[in-house]
Amino acid sequence: xxxxxxxxxxxxxxxxxxxxxxxxxxxxxxxxxxxxxxxxxxxxxxxxxxxxxxxxxxxxxxxxxxxxxxxxxxxxxxxxxxxxxxxxxxxxxxxxxxxxxxxxxxxxxxxxxxxxxxxxxxxxxxxxxxxxxxxxxxxxxxxxxxxxxxxxxxxxxxxxxxxxxxxxxxxxxxxxxxxxxxxxxxxxxxxxxxxxxxxxxxxxxxxxxxxxxxxxxxxxxxxxxxxxxxxxxxxxxxxxxxxxxxxxxxxxxxxxxxxxxxx
Amino acid sequence: xxxxxxxxxxxxxxxxxxxxxxxxxxxxxxxxxxxxxxxxxxxxxxxxxxxxxxxxxxxxxxxxxxxxxxxxxxxxxxxxxxxxxxxxxxxxxxxxxxxxxxxxxxxxxxxxxxxxxxxxxxxxxxxxxx
Numbered sequence: 001x002x003x004x005x006x007x008x009x010x011x012x013x014x015x016x017x018x019x020x021x022x023x024x025x026x027x028x029x030x031x032x033x034x035x036x037x038x039x040x041x042x043x044x045x046x047x048x049x050x051x052x053x054x055x056x057x058x059x060x061x062x063x064x065x066x067x068x069x070x071x072x073x074x075x076x077x078x079x080x081x082x083x084x085x086x087x088x089x090x091x092x093x094x095x096x097x098x099x100x101x102x103x104x105x106x107x108x109x110x111x112x113x114x115x116x117x118x119x120x121x122x123x124x125x126x127x128x129x130x131x132x133x134x135x136x137x138x139x140x141x142x143x144x145x146x147x148x149x150x151x152x153x154x155x156x157x158x159x160x161x162x163x164x165x166x167x168x169x170x171x172x173x174x175x176x177x178x179x180x181x182x183x184x185x186x187x188x189x190x191x192x193x194x195x196x197x198x199x200x201x202x203x204x205x206x207x208x209x210x211x212x213x214x215x216x217x218x219x220x221x222x223x224x225x226x227x228x229x230x231x232x233x234x235x236x237x238x239x240x241x242x243x244x245x246x247x248x249x250x251x252x253x254x255x256x257x258x259x260x261x262x263x
Numbered sequence: 264x265x266x267x268x269x270x271x272x273x274x275x276x277x278x279x280x281x282x283x284x285x286x287x288x289x290x291x292x293x294x295x296x297x298x299x300x301x302x303x304x305x306x307x308x309x310x311x312x313x314x315x316x317x318x319x320x321x322x323x324x325x326x327x328x329x330x331x332x333x334x335x336x337x338x339x340x341x342x343x344x345x346x347x348x349x350x351x352x353x354x355x356x357x358x359x360x361x362x363x364x365x366x367x368x369x370x371x372x373x374x375x376x377x378x379x380x381x382x383x384x385x386x387x388x389x390x391x392x393x
Contacts, residue, residue, distance in 0.1 A: 010268035037268055045268050093270075096277025117275055123267035130270060185282060188272045233352050235281040235363050249358035256355055 002189045009044060010124075016046035020072050026053030030106065031113040032064060034076065037124045045124070048073070054106065061114065062090050062101035065128075077127040085242060088177030092128050093117040098179035100242045119182040121191065135178050138195045142203035142221070147214035164210035171205035171250060173243055174198065180237035180247050186230045194230035195222075197237035197247030204250035207257065216261075223258055231255075280367050288345045291338035298335035329385050336385075337378035344370040 012035075022029050030052055037045040050068050057067050062080055069076045078101075079089040085103040092101055094116055095109050106114060122130035152158065181187045181196035195203070200222070207218050222228040228251070237247040276282075308319040322328050348366045351357045357366050 004273055006269055006271060006274075009266055010270075012271070035270070039267070093275060096275065098276075118270040120270055120272035120276055122270050124270050125267065131267060182272075183276065185273065185285075232285060233349060234285040235360075236276075236279065238358070238360055238363070239279060239281055246358055246360075252352055252355060252358055255353065 002185075011044060013044040013046050016043065017048050018046075019049045020051065020068075022051035022053055026051070026055070028054040030054050030064075032068065033113050033115045034065075034068075034128070035117040035124075036076070036127050038075070039126055057106075059105050059107065060102055061094055061104045061106055061109075061116070064106060064114070065090075065101060065116070077125075077129050079129055086175060088175035091119055091177035091179045091182075091242075093120055093182075098183045098240045100177060100179070103242055119178055121182060121188040122178075132178060134191060135181060135196070135198070136176075138199040139176060139202055141195065142199050142206070143214075143218070144202045144206060146206075146209070146212055147217075148211070149213050158211040160210050167208045167210070168205050170245055171201055171208075174201055174205070174245055175243060177242065179240045179242055180245075183236040183240035185234060185236065186232055190226060190230050193226035195227050197231070197251065200228065200231070200254065201245065201247040201250045204254055207254065219254070219258055219261065222254060228254060228258075280364070284345060284367055284370065288342060288349075291342040291345075294338045295335065295342055298331075298338065301331070301335070333378070333382050333385050336381040337374060340377040340381075341370065341374040344373050 017036075032050045032052060033047050034050065035045060036048045050072055052064055052067060054064075057064050060083075062083055065076070065078055066080070069078070078092070080102065081087040081089045083090075083102045085100050088100070090101040091098060094101065094104055095114060098119060101116075116128065118124050118128045118130045122132065122135075125131050146158075148158075176198060178198060180201075181191075181198045184197055186194055187196040203218060203222060206212050207215055212218075231248075231251045233248060233252065235248050238245075238249070241247065305319065305323065308315045323332070348357065348370055351366070357363060
């Protein structure tokens with residue numbers, strides 16, 4: 001059910017936030033307001049404020065976060081790896097929208113303060129690091145691997161035409177950053193039972209794969225009022241995807257296939 | 264170790280047209296179900312004869328009745344247009360970001376124009392006079 005208020009332990013303690021001012025002589029100032037939670041402290045989350053001199057900072061939000069961690073406050077925790085939008089680790093909520101810190105430039109975010117929160121409606125491990133256990137379990141639940149009944153040809157691989165490959169080309173580009181699922185209000189209210197846009201996009205990728213031979217079973221597994229049909233085509237997923245993929249369209253295609261196979 | 268807090272969601276996520284149209288679709292759906300009761304009351308009163316109808320008519324031609332009727336008509340137009348948008352999606356059309364934005368603008372424009380026309384007919388001098 002929709003629960004709009006955060007539980008008491010999750011509400012931000014407005015008075016507890018720390019402020020870190022920029023060094024003297026800084027010219028191009030920008031303030032970063034970052035969600036902090038320290039599991040060891042036993043206190044509620046807070047918002048810390050860091051002033052940076054953008055003249056000595058890289059262009060991306062991730063550059064700013066790493067500058068803060070390296071030079072100002074080493075206690076800041078975040079996930080990051082590839083810094084080029086292919087690993088999906090640094091997904092977070094930046095100025096209210098889910099995206100990758102490494103591909104979002106600070107100067108794309110207007111002029112004011114930049115607010116950085118963890119991905120929405122997830123348990124917070126520490127600071128910007130969220131617990132994605134449920135998200136990954138849902139991905140595994142759609143069996144994201146090739147399922148076949150026929151034996152593999154002895155002399156070649158399972159071939160596809162160019163058109164068949166194109167059907168899975170874009171959906172395969174998903175990096176499982178969770179920006180889409182955690183942007184979805186339906187997923188906020190029903191993440192226990194609704195698979196969410198990322199897992200459903202993965203399901204679609206295997207349903208339309210010409211080499212896969214479990215299409216019927218895959219559709220059976222999704223025909224459920226919650227797993228699939230909690231999608232109400234809000235479209236937050238497609239708006240959020242940092243890879244320009246279209247989970248909403250994939251979910252719509254699955255719904256259509258479920259109707260069409262009855263006839 | 265402290266229990267893990269839940270990260271902020273609806274209060275933090277930037278409110279976008281996507282969520283607005285979706286929640287307004289639901290609100291208008293519920294409102295229309297309620298407005299249907301008013302329509303039924305009107306029909307029942309008419310079926311009970313001229314006297315009953317004459318008794319209920321002031322409720323409809325009063326300012327409150329007209330306002331409620333205007334809201335119901337606006338809700339109907341919105342719910343109908345956005346319902347067509349959902350039907351198009353269910354047929355597999357209009358999922359690209361630019362298309363979804365265009366159809367949203369179209370729904371809102373038709374609703375505003377339709378509501379304005381209805382407001383004119385509901386509130387023009389002499390409207391609803393027996």
